[in-house]
Amino acid sequence: MPSFHELGLSEDIVRAVSEQGYTSPTPIQQQAIPAVIQGGDLLAGAQTGTGKTAGFTLPVLQRLLSQPNGPSDKTSRRPIRVLVLTPTRELAAQVQESVALYSKYLPLNSGVIFGGVGINPQIKLLKQGVDVLVATPGRLLDHHQQGTIDLRHIEILILDEADRMLDMGFIHDIKKVLAILPPKRQNLLFSATFSDDIKALADRLLNSPAMIEVARRNSTVEVIAQKIHPVDRDKKHPLLAHLIKSQQWSQVLVFTRTKHGANRLVEQLGKEGITAMAIHGNKSQSARTKALSEFKDGSLSVLVATDIAARGIDIDQLPHVVNYDLPNVPEDYVHRIGRTGRAGASGEAVSLVCVDEFKLLADIEKFIKRQIPQEIIDGFIPDPNAKAQPIQLRSFEGRNHPGNGQRKARPVGSNKPQAAKAPQPRNENAARPQQPKPRNGNLLGGKSAGPRRSGSRGNG
Numbered sequence: 001m002p003s004f005h006e007l008g009l010s011e012d013i014v015r016a017v018s019e020q021g022y023t024s025p026t027p028i029q030q031q032a033i034p035a036v037i038q039g040g041d042l043l044a045g046a047q048t049g050t051g052k053t054a055g056f057t058l059p060v061l062q063r064l065l066s067q068p069n070g071p072s073d074k075t076s077r078r079p080i081r082v083l084v085l086t087p088t089r090e091l092a093a094q095v096q097e098s099v100a101l102y103s104k105y106l107p108l109n110s111g112v113i114f115g116g117v118g119i120n121p122q123i124k125l126l127k128q129g130v131d132v133l134v135a136t137p138g139r140l141l142d143h144h145q146q147g148t149i150d151l152r153h154i155e156i157l158i159l160d161e162a163d164r165m166l167d168m169g170f171i172h173d174i175k176k177v178l179a180i181l182p183p184k185r186q187n188l189l190f191s192a193t194f195s196d197d198i199k200a201l202a203d204r205l206l207n208s209p210a211m212i213e214v215a216r217r218n219s220t221v222e223v224i225a226q227k228i229h230p231v232d233r234d235k236k237h238p239l240l241a242h243l244i245k246s247q248q249w250s251q252v253l254v255f256t257r258t259k260h261g262a263n264r265l266v267e268q269l270g271k272e273g274i275t276a277m278a279i280h281g282n283k284s285q286s287a288r289t290k291a292l293s294e295f296k297d298g299s300l301s302v303l304v305a306t307d308i309a310a311r312g313i314d315i316d317q318l319p320h321v322v323n324y325d326l327p328n329v330p331e332d333y334v335h336r337i338g339r340t341g342r343a344g345a346s347g348e349a350v351s352l353v354c355v356d357e358f359k360l361l362a363d364i365e366k367f368i369k370r371q372i373p374q375e376i377i378d379g380f381i382p383d384p385n386a387k388a389q390p391i392q393l394r395s396f397e398g399r400n401h402p403g404n405g406q407r408k409a410r411p412v413g414s415n416k417p418q419a420a421k422a423p424q425p426r427n428e429n430a431a432r433p434q435q436p437k438p439r440n441g442n443l444l445g446g447k448s449a450g451p452r453r454s455g456s457r458g459n460g
C-alpha cells in the first residue's frame, strides 16, 4: 500500500495527517489523491466513513501549494481558489474543520459559510480572504447577490455528497453557482449513489473525469451486530460496568455526547474498579495520544470519547463500541459503530438508551432503515413511569447540529420507540427536507457517460 508521501503529498501535509493518527491512506484516498493531483476532473462514488473528505482535501491542498497564487501572508486578502459545496451546514462545518486540520502547517487558510446564522461575520471573513471556502449553496448565492463574494478566481470546485444535495432540492442553486464560476477549473464530484440525476449533473459538470468507486468501509447492516439496552438514565454507568465485567470486554470504545459526560463516566467506572481514559477536545494532544496508544496496545481496555475526538481513531477489528449516549445526528451513529467490525471482522455495537433518547433512536432507525433489536438486561429493567427530560445540549463539542432545540422523548410505556417526525432543520433551507430520501443504492457501474475508470473497487 502506498504511503501518503508516495501518493504525492508534501511533507507538511503528511505531518498534519500523521498527527491525526492516520497511518495509511484509505482506498478512496489511494485512488483520489493521485488523480486530483494530476489536475483532471473526478467522479467519485464514496460514502461518509470512507475517508472521502481527506480524499479530496489533501490533494487539493497539494495543488494549491504547487501553484502558489496571491500573498502567502495568512492575514492579507487573497482570492478564493477552492470552493467546496455541501448540502448541510453540519457537513460544511466538518469539512472546513478537516481542511483547517490538514492545512495546519501550510500558508493557506480556509473558511466556511452557511445559512441560519448571521451574515456579517461571513462578510468579514470573505473580505479578509480565504484560499479554501466551504459553503452551502443557498448562502453562497446570498453572498453573490449582495456582492460580498468574488468567485472569479476559483480553480477547483468540489461537490460533496452531491446526491444529498439533489435530494434536498439544490439542483437549481447548483446550476446558478456553476454559471457564476470561471469556466476553466478542475471539478470533483463526490456522491454515495448514482441516480440518473447525478449522472446528468456529472455529464454537465465534468470533463473526461477519472472515475473511482469504493464500497463502504463498514456496513452497518451486514457486519456489525447492533443492540439496544433500554435502561434508566441513572443506571447507565452500573450497566456499562456490568457489561464490561460480565462479558469480559477487553477493548471497548465508549461514546459520550459531552466532554463532561466523558470525564464523569471515567470517574464512575473507576469507582467500579474499571480503568478508563477519556479523549475529547479539552484534553491536551499528549493526553489524547497517550490514551490512544495505550488503548491500541491493549494496556487500556476502556476508552471514552466524544464524536469529534474519535475522528481519526482507526483501530482494526475493534470488537466493541458502546453508545453510552446516543448521538444527536443519525450520521454520527453510523460513524461511531463503523469503528467496529472492520475488514470483515465481526463487531458489536451496543447502545444504552434511556427514555430521554427515544426520539434520537427513532431518527437513527429511520436513517439506517432498520430497527435495532432491544434487550433488557436483568437487574436493569427501566422504570416504565420514567418521564423524559430534555437532553443537555450545552456542552456539545464542536458542531452546530440541526434540531438542537429541546428534543422531547416519547413518554415511556413500552421499550419500542415510535417512528417520530424528523427534527426540524434549522439550516438555511428550513423548508427543504433534511432527511435524505431513500436512495436507489445504485453505485457506479450502471451505464454512465463514459468516464474512464481508474483504480479498482476497494473495500478496506
Ligand code: AMP
Pocket (backbone or CB within 6 Å): 021, 022, 023, 024, 025, 026, 029, 047, 048, 049, 050, 051, 052, 053, 054, 310, 311, 312, 313, 314
Ligand atoms: P469521511 O469519510 O471523510 O467522513 O471520514 C471518516 C472518518 O475517517 C473521519 O473520522 C476521518 O477522520 C477518518 N479518516 C480519514 N482518513 C483516514 C485514514 N487514512 N486513516 C484513518 N482514519 C481516517
